Amino acid sequence: MRRFYPLLRVFGALLIGFSLCLLIPLVLSWAVDDGAHGAFDVAFASALLCGLALFFGLYRENREMKVRDGFLLVVLVWTVLPLFACLPLYLHLDISFTDAYFEATSGLTATGSTVLSGLDKLPLSLNFWRTFMHWLGGMGVVVLAVAILPLLGVGGRQLFKTEVPGPMKEASLTPRIAETAKGLWRVYLILTAGCGVTLWLLGMEPWDALMHAFSTLGLGGFSTKDASLGHFASLQIEMAVIFFALLSGLNYATHFLALNGRSIKPYLRDPEAPYFLGVLGLSILALTLYLLALGVFDSFGSALRYVAFHSISLATSLGLATADYGQWPFFAQIWMLFLGSFIACSGSTGGGIKMIRAMILYKQVYRELICAMHPSVVRPVRIRGNVIPQHVLSGVMAFGFIYMVSIVSLTLLMTSTGLDIVTAFSAVVATLNNTGPGLNLVGPATTFAILSDFQTWICTFAMILGRLEFFTLLVVLTPAFWRK
Amino acid sequence: MSRFYPLLRVFGVLLMGFALAMLAPLLLSWVWQDGAATAYDEAFLLSFGAGFILWWAVRHEKHELKVRDGFLMVVMVWTLLPAFACLPLLFHLNISFTDAYFEAVSGLTTTGATVLANLDTLPPSLNLWRGMLVWLGGMGLIVLAVAILPLLGVGGRQMFKAETPGPMKDSQLTPRMTQTAKGLWVVYAAITLACAISYHLAGMDWFDAVMHAFTTMGLGGFSSHDASFGHWDSPTIEMVAIVFMLIAGMNFATHFLAVHGRSLKPYRRDPEVGGFLLVTVGSVFGIALYLWALDTYPDFATALRFSAFNVVSIATTTGYANTDYNLWPIFAPLWMLFLCSFATSAGSTGGGMKMIRAMILYKQVYRELISAMHPNVIWPVKVGGKPVASSILSGVMAFGFLYMVSIVTLTLLMTYSGLEIVSAFSAVVASINNTGPGLNQVGPATTFEVLTDFQTWICTFAMLLGRLEIFTLLVVLTPAFWRT
Numbered sequence: 001m002r003r004f005y006p007l008l009r010v011f012g013a014l015l016i017g018f019s020l021c022l023l024i025p026l027v028l029s030w031a032v033d034d035g036a037h038g039a040f041d042v043a044f045a046s047a048l049l050c051g052l053a054l055f056f057g058l059y060r061e062n063r064e065m066k067v068r069d070g071f072l073l074v075v076l077v078w079t080v081l082p083l084f085a086c087l088p089l090y091l092h093l094d095i096s097f098t099d100a101y102f103e104a105t106s107g108l109t110a111t112g113s114t115v116l117s118g119l120d121k122l123p124l125s126l127n128f129w130r131t132f133m134h135w136l137g138g139m140g141v142v143v144l145a146v147a148i149l150p151l152l153g154v155g156g157r158q159l160f161k162t163e164v165p166g167p168m169k170e171a172s173l174t175p176r177i178a179e180t181a182k183g184l185w186r187v188y189l190i191l192t193a194g195c196g197v198t199l200w201l202l203g204m205e206p207w208d209a210l211m212h213a214f215s216t217l218g219l220g221g222f223s224t225k226d227a228s229l230g231h232f233a234s235l236q237i238e239m240a241v242i243f244f245a246l247l248s249g250l251n252y253a254t255h256f257l258a259l260n261g262r263s264i265k266p267y268l269r270d271p272e273a274p275y276f277l278g279v280l281g282l283s284i285l286a287l288t289l290y291l292l293a294l295g296v297f298d299s300f301g302s303a304l305r306y307v308a309f310h311s312i313s314l315a316t317s318l319g320l321a322t323a324d325y326g327q328w329p330f331f332a333q334i335w336m337l338f339l340g341s342f343i344a345c346s347g348s349t350g351g352g353i354k355m356i357r358a359m360i361l362y363k364q365v366y367r368e369l370i371c372a373m374h375p376s377v378v379r380p381v382r383i384r385g386n387v388i389p390q391h392v393l394s395g396v397m398a399f400g401f402i403y404m405v406s407i408v409s410l411t412l413l414m415t416s417t418g419l420d421i422v423t424a425f426s427a428v429v430a431t432l433n434n435t436g437p438g439l440n441l442v443g444p445a446t447t448f449a450i451l452s453d454f455q456t457w458i459c460t461f462a463m464i465l466g467r468l469e470f471f472t473l474l475v476v477l478t479p480a481f482w483r484k
Numbered sequence: 485m486s487r488f489y490p491l492l493r494v495f496g497v498l499l500m501g502f503a504l505a506m507l508a509p510l511l512l513s514w515v516w517q518d519g520a521a522t523a524y525d526e527a528f529l530l531s532f533g534a535g536f537i538l539w540w541a542v543r544h545e546k547h548e549l550k551v552r553d554g555f556l557m558v559v560m561v562w563t564l565l566p567a568f569a570c571l572p573l574l575f576h577l578n579i580s581f582t583d584a585y586f587e588a589v590s591g592l593t594t595t596g597a598t599v600l601a602n603l604d605t606l607p608p609s610l611n612l613w614r615g616m617l618v619w620l621g622g623m624g625l626i627v628l629a630v631a632i633l634p635l636l637g638v639g640g641r642q643m644f645k646a647e648t649p650g651p652m653k654d655s656q657l658t659p660r661m662t663q664t665a666k667g668l669w670v671v672y673a674a675i676t677l678a679c680a681i682s683y684h685l686a687g688m689d690w691f692d693a694v695m696h697a698f699t700t701m702g703l704g705g706f707s708s709h710d711a712s713f714g715h716w717d718s719p720t721i722e723m724v725a726i727v728f729m730l731i732a733g734m735n736f737a738t739h740f741l742a743v744h745g746r747s748l749k750p751y752r753r754d755p756e757v758g759g760f761l762l763v764t765v766g767s768v769f770g771i772a773l774y775l776w777a778l779d780t781y782p783d784f785a786t787a788l789r790f791s792a793f794n795v796v797s798i799a800t801t802t803g804y805a806n807t808d809y810n811l812w813p814i815f816a817p818l819w820m821l822f823l824c825s826f827a828t829s830a831g832s833t834g835g836g837m838k839m840i841r842a843m844i845l846y847k848q849v850y851r852e853l854i855s856a857m858h859p860n861v862i863w864p865v866k867v868g869g870k871p872v873a874s875s876i877l878s879g880v881m882a883f884g885f886l887y888m889v890s891i892v893t894l895t896l897l898m899t900y901s902g903l904e905i906v907s908a909f910s911a912v913v914a915s916i917n918n919t920g921p922g923l924n925q926v927g928p929a930t931t932f933e934v935l936t937d938f939q940t941w942i943c944t945f946a947m948l949l950g951r952l953e954i955f956t957l958l959v960v961l962t963p964a965f966w967r968t
Contacts, residue, residue, distance in 0.1 A: 068857060153856055290900075331899045338896065361885060368882035369962055371875075372637055372955050373552060390874070391855075397881035398852035401845055404888045412822060416774070416815040421906050471856050478853055 005061035007069045011076050012054025018081055019047035021136060022129075025088070029125035036092045036123040043087035050084070070152050074144060075476045078464050082108050085133055088126060089116075098453045102460045107133030109467040110141060110349055112221020112319035112436030113459065115449040119226050124207060127224040131211040135192065138218030138349040139185055141467065142252045146347045147180040154471040155399030156357065156392045157346075187255045192217045195244040202236045212320075216244045219349040221319025221436035228444070229309075230322040238309050238322060249276060249316035251347035271384040272345040272355040279343055284311045287332050294329055307332075315339035317351040319436025326443035333439050337426060340435040341403075351434030351466055353403050360388060360396045402470045407432060410462055417454055427451070431462040489545035491553045492538055495560055499535030502565055503528055505620060509572070509609040518607035520576045527571035534568070554636050558628060559960045562948055566592050569617055573600075576610060582937045586944050591617025593951040594625060594833055596705025596803035596920030597943065599933040603710050608691060611708040615695035618704030619676065622833040623669055625702075625951070626736045630831045631664040638955040640841065640880035641830075671739045676701045679728045686720045700728045703833040705803025705920040712928070713793065713806040722793045722806060733760060733800040735831035755868035756829040756839040763827050763839075768795045771816050778813055791816075799823035801835040803920020810927035817923055821910060824919045825887075835918030835950055837887050843867060844880045886954050891916060894946055901938050911935070915946035 022044040029037035065073070086104035090097055099115040106113045107130055119127065149157040196213035200206055208224055215222050225231035229241060247255070250273055257266035267273055288300065288307045297303035310325050312318070314336040325333060342358040344350025363381045370379055380387040407428055414424035419441075426438030427448070437444045442451070448459060465473050475481055510524035549557070570588035574581060583599040590597045591614055603611065633641040680697035684690055692708055699706045709715035713722060731739070734757055741750040751757050772784065772791035781787035790807050797804040798820035809817050826842040828834025847865045854863050864871035891912055898908035903925075910922030911932070921928040926935070932943060949957050959965055 071857070153859055155852075329902075330905060331896065331902075334899055334905065335896065338892070364878070365882045365886050365889075368879055369955060369959055370964060371879075372959050373555070373962075373965060375637055390878075394848070394874075394878060394881065395852055395856075397878065397885060398849045400885050401881065401888075402849055404885075405849075408822065412815065412818060415818055418813065418815075421814055421818065421909075471853060475853050475856050478857075480854060481857060 004069070004072065005058045006063045006065050007073050007076075008054055009058040009061050010065060011073060011080075012051050012056075012058065014077065015047055015051030015081070015084070016055060017051075018084065018136075019044055019051055021132070022047060022084075022088075025125040025129040025132065028128055029123065032124055034123035034125055036088065036125045039088040039091035040125065040129075042091055043084060046087065047084040067151055070148055071472055071475050071481070074148060074152075074468060074472050077140065078105075078108060078468060085129075088129055092123070092126060096453065098456050099449065102448065102456050103130070104133065105460050105463050106431075106436075107131075107220065107222065108137040108140070109434050109463045110134050110137040110218040110220040110317075111351070111431060111434040111463045111467075112215070113431055113438075113442070113448050113463070114222060114436075115447055115456070117226060117447050117449065119224055120231075122224075127222075128207070128211060130222045131214040131220070131224070134218035134220030134222055135214035136218075137220065138248075139188060141218075141349045142184050142188060142347065143177060143181045144468075146184060146251075146253050147177050149469060149472070152472065153395065154469050155402075156360065156396035157469070183256050183260075184252050187252055187259055188217065190259075191244065191247055191255070195240070198240045198244075199237060202240055203234060204232065204237065212241070213244075215320070216241055216318065217248050217349065219245065219248050219316055219318045219344070219351075219434075221313075221317075223320060228321045233322075235305065238305070241318075241320065242309060242312050245312055245316045245318045246277070246280075248318075249344045249348045249350045251345045252349075253347045254345075269384070270345070271359070275359060276343060276345050276355050279339070280312060280315055283315070283335065283339055284308050287311060287335065291328065291332060296328055311336055311339065314435055315343045316348075317344055317433055317435040319430075321437065321444040324443070324445040326439060326445055334426075337429050337433075337435070337439070340433045341429065351432075353400060356383070357396050357399060359383060360393065361400050364393055364397060399470065402474070403432075406462070406465060406470065410458055413458055414455055417452060419451075419455060427455070427459055428462055431459040432466040434463060434466050486545075488553070488556065489542040490547050490549055491557055491560075493542045493545050494549065495557065495564070496535045496537075496539030496542070498561065499538065499565070499568065500532055501535075502568065502620075503531035503535055505616060506531065506572070506613075508616065509613040512612060513607065513609035516608055518609050520572065520607040520609050523572040523575035524609070524613075526575055527568065530571060531568040551635055554632055555956055555959050555965070558632060558636075558952060558956050561624065562589075562592060562952060572610065572613055576607070580937070582940050583933070586932065586940050587614070588617060589944050589947050590920075591704065591706065592621035592624070593835075593918050593947045594618050594621045594702040594704040594801075595835070595915060595918040595947045595951075596699065597915060597922075597926070597932050597947070598706065598920075599931055599940070601710060601931055601933065603708055606708070608708075611706075612691070612695055614706045615698035615704075615708075618702035618706055619698035620702075621704065622702030622732075623665075623672060625833050626668050626672060626831065627665045628952075630668060630735075630737050633953060633956070636956065637879070638883075638953050640844065640876040640883060641953070667740050667744075668736050671736060671743055672701065674743075675728070675731060675739070679724070682724045682728070683721065686724045687716065687718055688721060696725075697728075700725060700802065701732050701833065703729065703732050703800055703802045703828070703835075703918075705797070705801075707804060713804045717806070719789055722789070725804065726792060726796045729796050729800045729802050730761070730764070732802075733764075733828045733832050733834050735829040736833075737831045738829075753868070754829070755843065759839045759843060760827055760829055763823065764796060764799045767799065767819065767823055768792045771795050771819065774816060775812060780812055795820055795823070798919055798921075799827040800832075801828060801917055801919040803914075805921065805928035808927065808929040810923055810929060814923075817910075821913050821917075821919070821923070824917045825913065835916075837884060840867065841880050841883060844872060844877065845884050848877055848881060883954065886958075887916075890946070890949060890954060894942055897942055898939055901936060901942075903935070903939060911939070911943055912946055915943040916950035918947060918950050 026040035026044055029040055082101055082104035086100035089103055090100035103115055192213050195216055196210050199212055200209035211224050254266045254270045284307055288303045291297055292303045306323050309322055313320050317340050341352045344352055346354040346356045367379050367381055410428040411425045422439055423441040427442045430438040442448050506524055506528045513521040566588035570584035573587055574584040587599055676697050679700055680693045683693035683696055695708050738750045738754045768791050772788040775781055776784050776787040793806050794809045801824045825836045830838045830840045851863050851865055894912040895909045906923050907925040911926045914922040926932050
């Protein structure tokens with residue numbers, strides 16, 4: 001147990017920081033007097049006290065953390081922080097702990113599935129907190145994806161070790177994270193500010209603009225309206241959201257390099273960007289024609305508008321909606337869910353297996369085909385001319401396999417509790433990819449509140465599993481991790 | 485083109501041999517006067533003629549076949565033979581070529597999905613032909629799985645090279661095939677005979693006993709009754725079927741060794757037998773308990789009877805049914821479909837990705853978890869105590885991935901053509917695993933006749949893809965195969 005003390009100390013510090021984040025909605029709640037401040041008081045106090053207790057209780061345990069501790073720290077962050085984050089919802093609203101924890105996890109993993117309805121009537125501070133969780137989660141995800149996972153070597157992530165800003169050869173965790181985080185968060189902040197101001201200029205109320213900017217940049221998908229973005233019914237707002245969702249679906253390390261060098265070259269060198277945009281563009285065009293041919297829309301313009309928005313929203317794992325696409329022909333819905341499973345770039349706030357892994361998987365499978373024909377041929381897998389080493393390849397293959405097995409087993413588990421296949425499958429895919437809304441009973445026009453407690457916990461598990469890229473969570477769940 | 489002449493010559497001979505097999509139903513049709521005789525006349529003449537012309541045209545091209553030619557040979561056998569095998573159905577019944585070809589492919593790939601209704605009133609010789617297709621397909625399969633695919637190195641199959649009876653070091657195709665085939669076919673024929681006799685003793689008439697012995701040993705699942713095994717409603721017959729389905733789901737190379745050595749040891753040494761029986765029997769009891777708990781059946785014994793028969797039938801990819809399990813709670817049939825994707829052994833007549841690959845995938849993923857924790861650890865993947873080479877590991881990983889991608893892609897295509905998701909998904913899974921019946925519209929109580937031509941062709945393609953273990957077919961479809 002002692003070996004975890006330094007880690008718990010760091011977690012304590014993190015928790016103190018997190019409690020300070022709770023201060024913002026707390027003050028907001030006082031200022032606008034929306035009646036929710038009592039709940040925030042309790043949440044703030046308990047997070048702060050637990051954090052202080054951990055930090056000062058273990059104050060002397062300031063040894064440097066090992067890389068291996070990173071697994072547990074990451075898991076603690078995404079499982080224990082929601083515990084405190086859900087308190088305001090749990091205390092103020094009439095919902096079960098299961099639902100509150102689900103909502104908080106959905107916030108901090110930037111998923112955007114919700115169990116709440118009547119969002120328009122929710123206290124301002126609560127809506128602020130929900131979207132703020134997305135934003136904080138997004139900050140965590142960016143650092144996780146760019147700095148921590150490559151170090152942990154999760155599912156072939158070590159591939160990116162050399163492409164990350166910050167000190168490279170460093171084997172200890174904290175300095176590296178701190179260094180990288182600063183650079184990335186500056187970019188994240190700038191983009192958020194840009195998005196917020198744009199939405200405000202396009203006619204949103206200032207608070208709505210801010211909250212939707214949080215939601216968009218974190219690629220979360222919580223909205224302050226039941227009708228989601230459809231509430232505003234404004235083409236300009238949709239286009240702004242599309243623009244910033246696309247930016248957030250790109251690698252933040254690339255944004256950082258571009259901003260630092262004042263040049264767009266990093267985008268051209270990014271191996272994922274052209275496929276991210278290319279696949280999306282083609283899908284949008286094809287789906288538009290498909291829906292037009294089936295007579296769902298009567299003009300190309302409106303078909304393109306709705307298809308573009310929802311394809312991008314679901315593919316980047318954002319999850320905002322402007323229409324009930326649950327009414328569209330089934331193929332269109334399932335295709336958009338399918339896109340969400342692989343299209344986002346690796347250093348983004350998006351979910352799924354990430355574009356780079358999809359590219360490697362494709363090339364590796366093609367190589368196996370060639371090898372079957374010519375057993376002695378040497379044909380390395382390359383991305384942008386760089387040869388991918390064998391251990392990265394097998395990490396990526398294992399990742400792809402575990403991803404699919406997770407979908408299958410969680411879907412089976414959901415159906416065993418009596419849910420229909422479409423709902424079960426889409427709920428699992430939407431949460432595992434951190435997209436948000438699924439289909440059928442958990443579609444864009446409904447919420448996850450209809451799920452039983454057991455089913456809700458499965459979805460909660462899926463969100464964390466997907467967000468932590470499977471390996472991180474599964475490693476901590478193996479007995480071998482806890483030995484010695 | 486001339487490099488394919490020797491191959492065409494061999495295929496010509498094969499086609500003539502196949503045509504001779506048509507003489508059996510032809511003869512029986514004469515004897516029974518069931519009115520289908522003329523259909524076989526023409527089909528026989530066409531097939532034999534085509535085979536003879538092919539052989540005659542290239543009869544002087546008798547260089548030995550290369551290993552690479554094996555890919556094309558295998559693909560030709562499973563795509564061209566059905567074109568001739570479907571002729572009797574096409575001539576005698578009022579069905580389209582699409583449906584007839586589907587039915588013949590379903591037979592020769594030992595799938596058992598049917599487009600024909602009113603099987604009970606079909607001329608007996610046609611039912612016999614359907615059964616024979618499955619049995620012949622099974623013969624082809626055993627040789628394919630035990631002798632050819634390991635040589636072609638498809639999806640990690642090379643690991644069985646050393647365990648196969650017959651001359652090992654030989655890199656030429658024909659002698660190896662004939663040598664292996666002889667031994668295995670004797671075992672196959674002997675078990676079929678035992679199966680037919682057991683069916684007869686259990687209460688079937690001789691015709692049904694032989695026909696069902698054919699489809700049981702091929703793990704095909706064609707029946708001569710619309711109600712399949714529900715027709716007899718006899719637990720004894722079902723027990724017999726369960727035993728022989730389980731036998732056919734094991735590696736025939738193991739049966740061969742056991743018969744040769746007059747010992748049970750080969751079964752204990754077979755790494756797959758344990759997993760196969762454990763998973764299948766465990767599921768039988770699990771599903772029985774589930775159905776009993778949900779009150780689908782009033783008592784446990786009845787639940788066990790129906791669970792045992794249908795679970796074993798689907799898990800071994802046979803596809804018989806003794807009740808409409810489509811009416812069970814959706815989890816049960818979904819679990820059965822899941823089982824059939826991996827339960828059967830590598831050298832059996834079953835479909836899916838095979839137990840050995842599932843075991844390797846599981847161990848490989850576990851190894852990745854361990855090496856994420858300890859990056860420098862050496863942890864070889866072992867099966868049956870022997871470490872698996874890394875080229876085989878990556879072959880198996882690629883296979884597993886391609887398998888799942890095929891399911892996703894084909895399901896998307898099916899929904900694109902307007903089918904609802906459960907029918908689309910289950911039709912694809914049931915076809916690619918060579919199981920037979922799916923769910924909903926293509927469930928055990930209905931046929932694949934409801935599908936449109938386009939959808940039928942997708943299923944035909946899926947059956948071939950699954951049967952040829954994906955790589956064999958895809959290799960031939962790559963442009964690189966046809967170059968030089």
